[in-house]
Amino acid sequence: MLKQFETHFKALGYSEPTAIQDAVYGPMAGDHNVLGLAPTGSGKTVAFTLPALANLLPGDGIQLIVLEPSQELAIQTSRVMRDWAKLLDLKVAALTGGANVKRQTERLKKRPEIVVGTPGRVLNLVNDRKLKLHLVSMLIIDEADDLLNGDTLATVREIAQAAPADVQLGFFSATDTPILHELDQWFGQTVERIDVREQDQTQGKVRHGMLQVGMGKRDQMLKRLLAIPNFRALVFFKQTNALQHTATKFYHDHVSATSLTSDLRQVQREKALQDFRLGRTRLLLTTDVAARGLDIPKLPAVINYDLPSGVNEYVHRVGRTGRMGEPGQVISLGDDHDLRDLKKLLKETDYDLVPLYFNGRKLTTERPVATVKPEETPTPGTNAGTQTTSKPTAKVDIKSVTVKGQSKSTTKPAAKAQAAGPVTPNPSKKKKHKNRHSKNKGMRKKWRDRDAQQSE
Incomplete structure (x- = not known):
């Protein structure tokens, strides 16, 4: 390592190189084509930079x-x-x-x-003769498992073919895919494989x-998680529509969240990421566009x-936390069926998935126990299964007289009603209603007779 690099390395607070940085420095400095495999957050960028x-x-x-x-x-x-x-x-230019x-x-x-730069923009500038590659001595493909897939593979190969035939190649990835075993065939050069994941x-x-x-x-659960002190999280969605729906809802509810999607302008994307890194927002809603390589300290x-649909997708998502020795927490949301599928997906990996519960403004692995109210002890003289409520009784002076063998009280109406208790209606007695129709019918006959006498 150059002396300038050693001094700067110590100034940044690093005591020693990581496994990938130590393993690839010699081969790359010696003009070897290299494939470097290392976990997320292990310093791959510095590994190929130096x-x-x-x-x-x-x-x-x-x-x-x-x-x-x-x-x-x-x-x-x-x-x-x-x-x-x-x-x-040396000068660096970004082409995105x-x-x-x-x-x-x-x-x-x-x-x-x-x-x-990104492959699409680099190739466009090469085809427009704005970017000339005749002096290029090294081509590095970061996140190779993603870039060497689908249409992007053809784009990367075109860029490699536009460079000199003896260009040195460097591939770096956190996960292994079948195409990384076929680099010799696709690029026509022998590539040395360096795997330090273990x-x-x-x-x-x-x-x-x-x-x-x-x-x-799930939106409600995200709000509840924000009650945890110093909680911040990168939230991954599958579809942009669902992300935008949640982002709009959080905006109106004044929730500390922002979104990062591929349809935003570069300035907006940089601001969203910068606000989240600085702690101005506590939730960053994104798709898998932010799943690879992004370094968000602590x-x-x-x-x-x-939930992710593949193991590699899960690996890159969860690799955003727990970087460079820091602790981290991964929270996968889903119903019982979704979580069972996730466990099946990751059964061949070393990840230990445990159930989580949100209780008392914190996450815990212990299932909350429902508290049961103690039964009230019955008072003496009452049945255990029933509760009796005693009401104060008013003293009423009742003067009774006998009328034809019946007792008749001469109390005041209020006292009489209170003493007599509830009155049950007598179904035999029917309330008489005036027949308004019959009355009007008689009045109409009377009016007709009067009109007949006047006409005579």
Whole structure:
């Protein structure tokens, strides 16, 4: 390692290189093609940055191309590399989709030695002859398991073919996929495989929990989780429509949340990510666009609002927490059926999924016990199964007289009603109603007779 790098390495608070940083430095500095496999949060960006920069010459044009799967990751990587590149007087330019093409073209005119970008934008600039690769000596494909998949594979290969035939290749990933075993066939060069996933010790203790919540109550559960002190979380959705529905609801309810989706402009995406990193917002609602490579220091939790459909997807999501020795919590929401499917999906992994419960403004693994109210002890003289309520009785002076063998009281109406108690109606007596129809009928006959006499 260069002396400038060693000094800066210690200034950043690092005591020693991580497993991946130590394993790939020698081969990459010696012009070997490398595939580096290491867990999320193990320092892969610095691992390929240090040996790659060591072979560059200041002022010699574009010599290094780094491809990233998303705008956020490209910007993050460019910032990390710029921090180290300034030690060697090297310049870094970021070329991402969604940004202003003219501004990016102006940056290329300043002849940077390093270009970090997304494959689509890089290939467009190459085809438009705005970006020339004839001096490129190294091509690094970060998050290779994602970039070498589907249509992106063809784009990456076109970029590699536009570079010189002896260009040095570097592939880095946190998960292994079948295509990573076929790199020799796809790129026509021998690639050295370096896998330190078993030796790496950089990850902190991460607890993986399952919280049983129905789909209709998940927004409410997110609000309840915010009652936990210092709680912040990256919340993953599958579909943008569901994310926007929750984001709109939280906006009207003044919940501390923001969204990060692929349809936002680059400025909006950068602001959302920056606000979340600085703690201005406590929930960042996103899709798998933020599942790869993003470094959010000391992120307490990751929430799977919608459960992942694959093991690699789960690995990259949960890799946002527990980075560089920090503890973390993963909370997967779902009904009983969803959580059973998740356990089946991850049964071949080392993840230990445990049930979680929200009780008393905290998450616990102990099932809450319903409290039963103690039964009231009956008072002496009353039945155990019934409760009697005593009401004060008013003293009433009743003067009774006998009329034809019946007792008749001459009390006041209120006292009489109170003493007599409830009166049961007599079904034999019917209340007489006036027959208004009959009365009107008689009046009409009387009026007709009067009119007849007047007419005579």
